[in-house]
Amino acid sequence: MSEQSYKKDLQGKELSPETLMMSYGYDPKLSEGSIKPPVFLTSTFVFKTAQEGKDFFNLVSGRTQTSENHKQGLVYSRFNHPNSEIVEDRLALYEGAESAALFSSGMSAITTCLMAVLQPGDVLLHSQPLYGGTETLFLNTLARFGITSVPFQNGYEQESILDVAKRIEKGKKVAAIYIETPSNPLNTLVDIELISQVAKQISTNQNGQIPLVICDNTLLGPVFQKPLSLGADLSVYSLTKYVGGHSDLVAGAVVGSQELVKKVKAQRNAIGTQLDPHSSWMLGRSLETLQLRMERANESAKILAEYLHQHPKVSKVHFPAFFPEGSVEHQVYQKQCTGAGSTFSINVGSNEADAFRFLDNLAIFKLAVSLGGTESLASHPASTTHSGVAQKVREHIGISDNLVRLSIGIENVNDLKYALELALEAI
Incomplete structure (x- = not known):
């Protein structure tokens, strides 16, 4: 896409997300002047040269870093495609993040995210209540891979959460704290800033390793709550819900820093949880009326x-x-x-x-x-x-x-x- 399509300001005045959702990351000149992006129904993309193919594969696999001389290109729709990239750029912009990754459902977003950041033997500290599918994933599926899930109920009392953390088996590492706020279906809240502080305190007992704070922002985001600005490391979504907003698609997302989302995308590439072009296009449509x-x-x-x-x-x-x-x-x-x-x-x-x-x-x-x-x-x-x-x-x-x-x-x-x-x- 052209540099012009990524402009966030008008003569120095920063534009709001509602305005940028109409055009950000898309240049009509590259698609025969079509005011809306076409749906790119293709499985693979043509390289200009053999060297370009090699460079793109090195980038998408993480073997080399993006730079002025090495920019990410399109390879294969399991890795990336124009429709997903446009929506990822816009969703990241809405939440004030560096990067975003789309997924085939909210549960595939959560699962892929956790697979990218957890190892067998790790502990996942999490708020409760959670959406039933998430609760089942933690208790049944993650447990089979040697990941222990430990719940806490009081999401706004530091000592209460630290007491739960202290009872975790000695030698086990809390690798992430997963919170859902407001919770589904009871709308209980978790203090995101407080959880960020708790993560830092937990790190003092595990050689300075700070647990990642992952927040399910489905019920309010990105319009009424922005977890990343409050100290969360990653924000996860079922885009099926408000962002999709018309009960006609199933999708999910992970939003955060370039570094963390890159890890999540690498896991997505490996297990194939990318979102299809048509659903991505529909999300782009929905973002225009989200607010x-x-x-x-x-x-x-x-x-x-x-x-x-x-x-x-x-x-x-x-x-x-x-x-x-x-x-x-x-x-x-x-x-x-x-x-x-x-x-x-x-x-x-x-x-x-x-x-x-x-x-x-x-x-x-x-x-x-x-x-x-x-x-x-x-x-x-x-x-x-x-x-x-x-x-x-x-x-x-x-x-x-x-x-x-x-x-x-x-x-x-x-x-x-x-x-x-x-x-x-x-x-």
């Missing part, structure tokens, strides 16, 4: 959460903006979030039967898993997304049988409110 969609859904979610908070058949609304003023949770929310997002859970009635009756009578909302789409969704975490999590763990972290998760879309908020009202009457 609009997330802000609209955020506004509607606040109105609906306040309505449900007052309803006698709803015992609790798990919404970040409802943390009591002056509480530690509220302070963390004010410090690191610029919005509450539009996915939250409610405790409705007293048991599974009440939750199911509510869901079966809920109009407009689609009864489906996932979140972050233009349409509103409702689901029952205990029997779906978190059904693979042991019941004892579910009960401990608050995923009860009467918990319902709502993902608020961009429909008319009064219509959604009326649909909720009718469903609650059925209990």
Whole structure:
């Protein structure tokens, strides 16, 4: 791409991400003047010379470094392709990062990232609750490769987390701290800056080796939360959710420094978890409206959460903006979030039967898993997304049988409110 397509300013004035999502990293002159990038449906790319082929392979394999004389080129679509590179550049820009890598799903992003930075015998310290798929990956899959996962529940008390770390078997190294904030589905928060400090403290007991801080930023990012600016080393996403935003693709991403993302991309190249050109193109389309969609859904979610908070058949609304003023949770929310997002859970009635009756009578909302789409969704975490999590763990972290998760879309908020009202009457 031309240097002009990577300009971030206009005569010295820095442009906002919303503006740059329309054009950054793409030059129409190189594609017959097409205002949008074409979908590059090819498996392989032609080299100009044999030497260029050798140079590109040395770069993509990490044997040589990118420089003025050696610039990365296109080789094979498992390694890179124009559609993924455009979106990677734009996503990194949105979060203020140096680099990004796309993946075939959020879980493939998490798995590839951890494979790149962990070794057998390492310890992965992680917040809890987590998305059910992540919890299952840590407990079942990583354990088979000799990686021990150790959870902590209190994400804003330093001593509590350090106490958990102290109980780790002597001689074992905490290689990474993985956090999900807000958590899915309970919206519990983890203090990202605090975790960065905890990582440094842990390093004093393991020969100065600082654990990497990896943050799942799916629920708020990159619009309402930027973990890298708060001390995280890597930010991971299910792009299927808000960034994709239309429930029509599955994708993931890892965002961070050039050095760390290069390691992750090398692992991606080895195991083939790259995202395809068409899904990459669709993500590029979605990034153009990301701010609009997330802000609209955020506004509607606040109105609906306040309505449900007052309803006698709803015992609790798990919404970040409802943390009591002056509480530690509220302070963390004010410090690191610029919005509450539009996915939250409610405790409705007293048991599974009440939750199911509510869901079966809920109009407009689609009864489906996932979140972050233009349409509103409702689901029952205990029997779906978190059904693979042991019941004892579910009960401990608050995923009860009467918990319902709502993902608020961009429909008319009064219509959604009326649909909720009718469903609650059925209990």
